Amino acid sequence: xxxxxxxxxxxxxxxxxxxxxxxxxxxxxxxxxxxxxxxxxxxxxxxxxxxxxxxxxxxxxxxxxxxxxxxxxxxxxxxxxxxxxxxxxxxxxxxxxxxxxxxxxxxxxxxxxxxxxxxxxxxxxxxxxxxxxxxxxxxxxxxxxxxxxxxxxxxxxxxxxxxxxxxxxxxxxxxxxxxxxxxxxxxxxxxxxxxxxxxxxxxxxxxxxxxxxxxxxxxxxxxxxxxxxxxxxxxxxxxxxxxxxxxxxxxxxxxxxxxxxxxxxxxxxxxxxxxxxxxxxxxxxxxxxxxxxxxxxxxxxxxxxxxxxxxxxxxxxxxxxxxxxxxxxxxxxxxxxxxxxxxxxxxxxxxxxxxxxxxxxxxxxxxxxxxxxxxxxxxxxxxxxxxxxxxxxxxxxxxxxxxxxxxxxxxxxxxxxxxxxxxxxxxxxxxxxxxxxxxxxxxxxxxxxxxxxxxxxxxxxxxxxxxxxxxxxxxxxxxxxxxxxxxxxxxxxxxxxxxxxxxxxxxxxxxxxxxxxxxxxxxxxxxxxxxxxxxxxxxxxxxxxxxxxxxxxxxxxxxxxxxxxxxxxxxxxxxxxxxxxxxxxxxxxxxxxxxxxxxxxxxxxxxxxxxxxxxxxxxxxxxxxxxxxxx
Ligand code: BF8
Ligand code: SF4
Numbered sequence: 001x002x003x004x005x006x007x008x009x010x011x012x013x014x015x016x017x018x019x020x021x022x023x024x025x026x027x028x029x030x031x032x033x034x035x036x037x038x039x040x041x042x043x044x045x046x047x048x049x050x051x052x053x054x055x056x057x058x059x060x061x062x063x064x065x066x067x068x069x070x071x072x073x074x075x076x077x078x079x080x081x082x083x084x085x086x087x088x089x090x091x092x093x094x095x096x097x098x099x100x101x102x103x104x105x106x107x108x109x110x111x112x113x114x115x116x117x118x119x120x121x122x123x124x125x126x127x128x129x130x131x132x133x134x135x136x137x138x139x140x141x142x143x144x145x146x147x148x149x150x151x152x153x154x155x156x157x158x159x160x161x162x163x164x165x166x167x168x169x170x171x172x173x174x175x176x177x178x179x180x181x182x183x184x185x186x187x188x189x190x191x192x193x194x195x196x197x198x199x200x201x202x203x204x205x206x207x208x209x210x211x212x213x214x215x216x217x218x219x220x221x222x223x224x225x226x227x228x229x230x231x232x233x234x235x236x237x238x239x240x241x242x243x244x245x246x247x248x249x250x251x252x253x254x255x256x257x258x259x260x261x262x263x264x265x266x267x268x269x270x271x272x273x274x275x276x277x278x279x280x281x282x283x284x285x286x287x288x289x290x291x292x293x294x295x296x297x298x299x300x301x302x303x304x305x306x307x308x309x310x311x312x313x314x315x316x317x318x319x320x321x322x323x324x325x326x327x328x329x330x331x332x333x334x335x336x337x338x339x340x341x342x343x344x345x346x347x348x349x350x351x352x353x354x355x356x357x358x359x360x361x362x363x364x365x366x367x368x369x370x371x372x373x374x375x376x377x378x379x380x381x382x383x384x385x386x387x388x389x390x391x392x393x394x395x396x397x398x399x400x401x402x403x404x405x406x407x408x409x410x411x412x413x414x415x416x417x418x419x420x421x422x423x424x425x426x427x428x429x430x431x432x433x434x435x436x437x438x439x440x441x442x443x444x445x446x447x448x449x450x451x452x453x454x455x456x457x458x459x460x461x462x463x464x465x466x467x468x469x470x471x472x473x474x475x476x477x478x479x480x481x482x483x484x485x486x487x488x489x490x491x492x493x494x495x496x497x498x499x500x501x502x503x504x505x506x507x508x509x510x511x512x513x514x515x516x517x518x519x520x521x522x523x524x525x526x527x528x529x530x531x532x533x534x535x536x537x538x539x540x541x542x543x544x545x546x547x548x549x550x551x552x553x554x555x556x557x558x559x560x561x562x563x564x565x566x567x568x569x570x571x572x573x574x575x576x577x578x579x580x581x582x583x584x585x586x587x588x589x590x591x592x593x594x595x596x597x598x599x600x601x602x603x604x605x606x607x608x609x610x611x612x613x614x615x616x617x618x619x620x621x622x623x624x625x626x627x628x629x630x631x
Contacts, residue, residue, distance in 0.1 A: 008314070008459035010489070012245065012398030016318045019396055025345045027317050028338065032455045044585030045079040051197035060585030073201060079586035080206035081195040083562070087210045087217075088191035090563030093333055094524055095184045095221025096356070097261050099153055101228045104263045104369060106146035108232060109139055113267065113372040116142055117234040125227060129161060142231070149224050153184045160184070162219045166534055169543035170572055174215070177600055179208055179570060181216035188213060203589050211570040211601070218530055218567030225524035229300065233266050236303035236407040236521065238416070238514075243309035243488035245319060246401030252290040253281050254324050255383045256310055259331035260522065262300040264353055264367050265293070267376035268329060269305050277380055284387045289380070294319065295334050296522035299484060303407050303521045311489065312460070312482035313557075314453040320348050323394035327383035331367070332357045334452075334558065347389035349382055404488040405495055406519035408478070410532050416512045431532070433512070435539045438548065439629075442504040444474045445548030445622035448529045449483045449517075450564065451556040454579050460486040462554035462578045462611040467492055469615040471516040474502035475622060478532070481523040483554070492517040526564055530571055545572030545602025548625040550618045554578035554611060565605070572602045574621055576614050580607055 006014055007029050020027045041047040041057040048069050049055040058075050059065030068074055073081075108114040116122055119138055126133050126141050129148055133141050152160055159180040163171060174180045181187045191213050194200040200209070230236075248254050255272070257265045271277055272289045281289050292310035293301050301307040310319050313334055319325055320342050327349040328339055335352075340361035343350040352359050353367035365382065368375045417433040426432055437443045447470050453459055463486040467477050471492070479487050487493045492500070498509035501516040509516050520528045529551075537544045551568040553561055556579055565575045583589050598604040606621070608614045 006458060007455070009461045009464060010244070010400065010459070012400040013315065013318055013459065015398060016245075016321045016396070020321050023345065023394070025321065025342060026338070027342070028314070028336065028455065031338075041585075043582060045082050045582035046075045046585035048073060048078040048081070050081065050195065062587070071197060076203040076586045076588045077201040077206075079583050079589045080203035083581070083583055083589070084191050084195050084206045084210040084213075086559045086562040087214050087566055088188045090559035090561065091184070091213050091217035091221060092188050093560050094217050094225060094563065095153070095188075097332065097524065098221040098225035098228065099150065100261055101225055101232065101263060102146050102149040105228050105232055106143055106150065107369065108142055114232060114263070116231060118231050121227065121235055122231045125231070146228070149228065152220060152224065154186065155183045158182065160216060160220045162223045163215075165531065166219065166571070167537045167543050170534070173572070173601065174570070177208060177211075179212040179215060181212050181220055184216045184220045187216040203586065204592060207589070207592055207597075211566050214563045214566035215570050217563045218527060218571065222524040223527040223530070226521070226527045229262050230409065233262055234304050235411050236409040237412050238405055238407045239306040241302050241306045241308055241404050241406065242401045243311075243404050243485060244401040245311055245315060245322060245398045247290075247292050247308035247310060248319070248322055248324050248397045249288070249290040250324060250395065250397060251287040253284075253286045253288070253326045253384050253387050254290045254292060255380065256292055256294050256319050256325055256328040257297045257301060257307070258294040258316060258328055259297045259335060259357075260295070260333045261331050262297070262304075263369060263372070264329075264331045264376070265297045265301045266304075267372045268380060269301055269307060270373060271376035271380045274377065277377060277384070280381065281384050281387070284384055286384070286387050289384070296481060296524070297331070299481065299519075299522040299525070303409075303519070309404070309485050309488055312453060312485035314459045317342050320346055322397050323391060324397060326386040326390070327351055327379075329353065329379055329383075330357065333560070335359065346394060347386060347391060349386050351379055351382060353379065402489055402491040402494065403496075404493040404519065405515055406484075406488065406493055408514070408518040408520050410528050410535070413514075413518065413532065416514050419512050431536045431539050435536050437504075437508055438536070439540070441626070442474070443476050443508060444504070444619075444626065445550070446476045446478065447550045447552055447618060448526065448568075448573075449477055449479045449552045449554065450481050450523065450526055451553035451561050452482050452558055454555045454557040456579050456609070457555045460489070460555070463487065464490045464492070465611040466552060466554050466578075466615045466618075467517055468500060469612070470618065471497070471501040471505055473619055474504040475619070476505055476508070477517040478520050478529055479517055480520050480525050480529070484519040484521070487517045488519060493519045523560060523564065526568075533571070533573065542629070543572055543602065546625065546629055548622040548629065550574050550576055550621060552576045552578075552614075552618065554614070569597060569603045569605065570601055574603045574606065576606045576618055578609060578611055578614055580609065
């Protein structure tokens with residue numbers, strides 16, 4: 001197949017797509033083809049179906065066609081309203097995930113399934129939140145801290161606690177713009193109310209409400225998700241693993257862990273290590289149990305246990321096509337409903353576990369957190385018992401995988417940086433070495449490359465092109481989500497990849513012993529990136545927007561990504577998008593996002609579907625910020 005015709009960067013993925021064709025199995029690429037041209041109104045964001053007088057489709061071109069909906073809403077209103085609702089949906093997904101983790105911490109106990117793994121982190125959070133720790137049992141402290149976190153969702157007064165972590169000038173901007181989130185659920189409800197028929201029509205106000213809600217995601221839900229997962233399951237440290245579908249094992253029971261919340265996947269990891277469960281696998285003739293992660297659940301378990309990465313978002317169907325998956329176990333978010341028909345074509349069991357994500361035709365085994373390990377074991381047993389049903393003639397495991405070193409929490413990065421600190425002169429445990437190499441220009445800057453896959457882009461192509469270009473130009477890359485998995489599959493998260501970096505970044509990688517692309521976890525872990533940027537800005541006595549740092553979502557698709565993009569902007573970091581957001585139908589909204597936002601937040605959006613142009617824009621912007629910083 002010629003390279004231009006390929007839908008994926010990975011030739012092995014193409015072979016699986018051909019296997020699907022040969023076996024008469026439908027994949028997302030067939031459906032993409034059948035979809036033909038997308039609706040132009042929807043694409044530009046000018047379709048409103050908020051009330052039953054509509055749907056109203058207004059013209060994206062000024063002076064041509066219907067200019068207002070029946071109620072009089074303009075394209076600007078409709079576009080901004082739709083965007084705000086995407087932010088609300090994204091924020092709700094991340095934050096509801098965080099709420100569940102906080103509940104898990106609230107029920108943690110010394111002799112239960114969920115315990116406290118990082119006491120130090122818990123105690124430092126208790127101190128930050130002024131919880132008394134003296135002479136108290138660590139579990140009492142955990143329960144009180146969890147309760148405070150749960151109140152962050154609906155407290156009637158004040159603003160979110162984690163906002164305090166931001167640099168002072170940033171907090172001032174939030175105060176002046178009146179975009180300090182008050183409570184997480186409240187901000188989501190405010191968006192739903194303000195975008196109800198007959199409420200806010202002013203586009204700028206809608207964008208501001210949107211940013212406030214998005215901040216409730218980044219500095220609220222996502223940060224709670226990360227911090228509490230670290231306390232419960234351990235703060236990640238660097239470890240080795242492998243990535244891509246080649247991690248599947250022909251002679252073992254293969255289980256795909258797909259979804260988002262580590263409360264389920266942690267228990268599955270534990271269940272799969274149980275001697276009785278292992279014995280059961282041997283009894284059915286398997287040589288072991290092979291767990292392989294996908295999407296953010298994959299990131300959570302690889303960061304903390306080195307569980308191998310099967311792939312990212314666009315490989316969920318491809319994994320099934322290998323014919324060696326006994327079960328795909330999912331909880332919430334980013335799960336294709338097509339896993340039902342596609343698993344029906346193979347022996348694979350598709351097991352849903354969350355009441356929040358029931359999928360027609362799947363086997364639903366509800367995960368009970370009260371009896372977590374028992375629940376997890378019964379799910380793993382289902383997979384083991386399915387091993388005997390594998391059809392040899394349908395097996396094809398692509399022999400492709402790469403080594404990855406990952407697990408870069410902020411704490412882990414700082415520990416690596418400590419290697420170059422002369423403790424007679426400087427204190428250990430700070431971001432000073434990072435700030436120093438940025439100031440000196442050894443590193444020109446840093447980029448957070450995050451997000452999904454989208455069929456508008458060749459699978460993983462934009463992620464990898466942009467990462468390669470940036471590291472070659474001495475820009476260190478931190479990454480999460482499906483972008484991080486793309487990097488791992490391409491070998492960019494291996495220390496070996498330093499050879500692809502510019503001289504400055506190469507020297508840094510060697511000195512502190514890190515890869516040029518640092519895998520920092522799942523999408524809620526973008527809060528780790530916020531923390532790292534915020535700490536560096538504080539150390540240098542500047543604001544986030546003064547640093548030569550960019551946020552990039554080359555292949556984004558989800559509403560969560562829209563929430564992320566907006567909290568990154570509101571946090572003062574430019575965002576570069578490789579897929580057009582559905583806002584192009586309003587020149588005023590586009591102007592606000594790509595221009596006026598800078599006056600308000602110090603950051604703005606850059607949009608280009610060509611990854612090469614987009615990376616050139618990033619490098620220019622990084623140099624522009626450097627020039628100001630050095631002036
Ligand atoms: O939250 S990067 S496709 S898996 S939305 Fe989904 Fe996008 Fe992947 Fe995780 Ni994030
Ligand atoms: Fe049409 Fe206005 Fe109703 Fe939207 S809110 S569907 S623009 S009448």
